[in-house]
Amino acid sequence: MQTTQLTFDQIKSSILVSLDKKKSDQHCKLLFEQLVGKFKFRNNKYTFSGSYDLAQWLVLSFDSMIKEDEKFFTEIVIPIVAYISIVDDACDENMTLSSIAEMKEHCKIFRGEPVYASHQALKMGQFVYNLIKGERFECIRRKVLEFLVTGTNLIVKAKQECENVTKETLENFLEDRRIDSMASLFFTINNFFKNIQEFDRCDTVSTLYNHKASDTISLLNDVASIAKDTKKQLVNNYVILNKGLKENLTYTQLKQLPIEAFESSLNEVLELIKDNLLQMQTIKSSNPSYSTQFDSIDEVMKGYCTWCIISKRFQLENHLLPEYHPKMTSGELKPAQKPWADDDMDTYFVDIEKFNEELLLTFRILML
Numbered sequence: 001m002q003t004t005q006l007t008f009d010q011i012k013s014s015i016l017v018s019l020d021k022k023k024s025d026q027h028c029k030l031l032f033e034q035l036v037g038k039f040k041f042r043n044n045k046y047t048f049s050g051s052y053d054l055a056q057w058l059v060l061s062f063d064s065m066i067k068e069d070e071k072f073f074t075e076i077v078i079p080i081v082a083y084i085s086i087v088d089d090a091c092d093e094n095m096t097l098s099s100i101a102e103m104k105e106h107c108k109i110f111r112g113e114p115v116y117a118s119h120q121a122l123k124m125g126q127f128v129y130n131l132i133k134g135e136r137f138e139c140i141r142r143k144v145l146e147f148l149v150t151g152t153n154l155i156v157k158a159k160q161e162c163e164n165v166t167k168e169t170l171e172n173f174l175e176d177r178r179i180d181s182m183a184s185l186f187f188t189i190n191n192f193f194k195n196i197q198e199f200d201r202c203d204t205v206s207t208l209y210n211h212k213a214s215d216t217i218s219l220l221n222d223v224a225s226i227a228k229d230t231k232k233q234l235v236n237n238y239v240i241l242n243k244g245l246k247e248n249l250t251y252t253q254l255k256q257l258p259i260e261a262f263e264s265s266l267n268e269v270l271e272l273i274k275d276n277l278l279q280m281q282t283i284k285s286s287n288p289s290y291s292t293q294f295d296s297i298d299e300v301m302k303g304y305c306t307w308c309i310i311s312k313r314f315q316l317e318n319h320l321l322p323e324y325h326p327k328m329t330s331g332e333l334k335p336a337q338k339p340w341a342d343d344d345m346d347t348y349f350v351d352i353e354k355f356n357e358e359l360l361l362t363f364r365i366l367m368l
Contacts, residue, residue, distance in 0.1 A: 001263065001320075007270040008321055011220070014277055015305040019060055028055035031078055039120045039127075041086075050089070053313055054082055060303035061186055065193050076131060077189060080140070081182070083128045084147055087121055103152040110145040139198055143185040150179040154236065173241055177218035180236070184214060186300045194296050205290055209283050213301040216276045217308075219269055224308040224324065226266060227316035230259055239265050259318050266320055 032051040035041040058073070058081060059066060065073050087106055108115050109125045112133070117123040132141045154176065178184050187210060191198060222229070222238040229237040235244070235251050243265040244254050284294050308314065315326045 004263065004267040004270060005321065007267065007274055008223075008323065011270065011273055011277065012309060012323075015216075015302045016309065017060065017063070017302045017306050019056060019306070019310065020063075020066075023066060024055045024059040026055075027059060027074070027078065028052045030074065031055060031082060034079075035082070039124050041120055049313075050085065051082075053311055054078075054085055056311065057081075057304070057307045060307045061300050062190060062193075063299060063303060065190070069193070072193065079124075079128050079131060080144060080189075081185075083121075083124045084144060084182070084185075086124070087148070088151055100152060100155055103148060103155065107145065107148045107152060110141060110148060137192075139188055140185075140192060143188045146179055147182065147185055150176055154180060158236075170238065170242065170245065173238060174215050174218060177222075177238070178211065178214040181214070181218040181221055183217040183300075183304065186304065187214070187297055190296050190300050191293075194292075196293055196296055205283065205287050206293055209280060209290070209294060210297060212276045212280045212283070213297045216273055216280075217301055217304050219273050219276070220305050220308045223266060223269055223273070223321075224311070224314040226262060227259060227319040227324065228314070230255070230257070230262070239269050242268060259320060263320055 028048075028051045031054065032048055035047055035051065036043045041047050055078075058078060062073055062077060065077070087103070102121075105115050105122060106125050109122070109129050112129075115122060115126070117126055128144075129141075131137075132144070188198065219238055225237055226239050229235075229240060235241060235254060239262055240254055243249065243257075243262055244251070246265075249257075284291075287294075309323065312326075315324050317325060319325060
């Protein structure tokens, strides 16, 4: 464990950036008010905690954007990421036919197809689509659709192959995670803001650097998530999958293991992150003409990775790294200040299921 902690500390020293807490609290308040007021999400712990966490995540990831054009950050970036985060969280927790159908409706919105907005998430999807339906936002809109399609496919795959780890490969998993972690979307948004042309896939330098940065984000996110992901229905974590493939374990067998069983796999993933960062440094040193593109990617990567280290969503008592054990930092908003009931942790997906039940009942009555 000492080696694991040392590797983690080395990674931290190369990516950690400071959070503008005042700015993130300000955007948390604005987002929470919009979700509850404009989109009629529940005024509860889930909505506030999500707003609080997302505000820190985005303030860290888009530091120069906030300083140069906070209006764009507030009116475009926050609604996009809030929307797909809400959809992703709910459907990750409910791998049912309803969640697959729900994701397909969101995909339709970003293909420009008509959708009946039966609940607040679809209404928010239509709002976000209208924000970025102009031609100049085409690259961002394409990335949002790519994220939604990948998310849908992952849920379908999880339902069909819930026992067979061997059908997955680590390489394919990382390709999906570049999209599913939102790293690819974040890079596109920051490049769009900085007027940096999207990298050409034939450009091996840009492609390699982009992939190394995306994988660093995805892998550190999985390190941070290991304690909560060992309990989830979907094995969507590189640390867990790495162990399953090496030891030929099924999903059920992996779920029965104590978290301590993943320590060696965790250390391997941390070493992989450290190696990625070293390779990125080598690429950067050898290609000074790409400094503008590299700087844009670095800003997002370091901010995102810092969030993976400080976010309360990853803090659990049984995490293998002490860094993630629950703690209350000085000046943090206290739970007593929040307008929620402690037992009100429902997501909007409960409302979707309720709507589907009411629709089915209405259909049956009409058929009588």
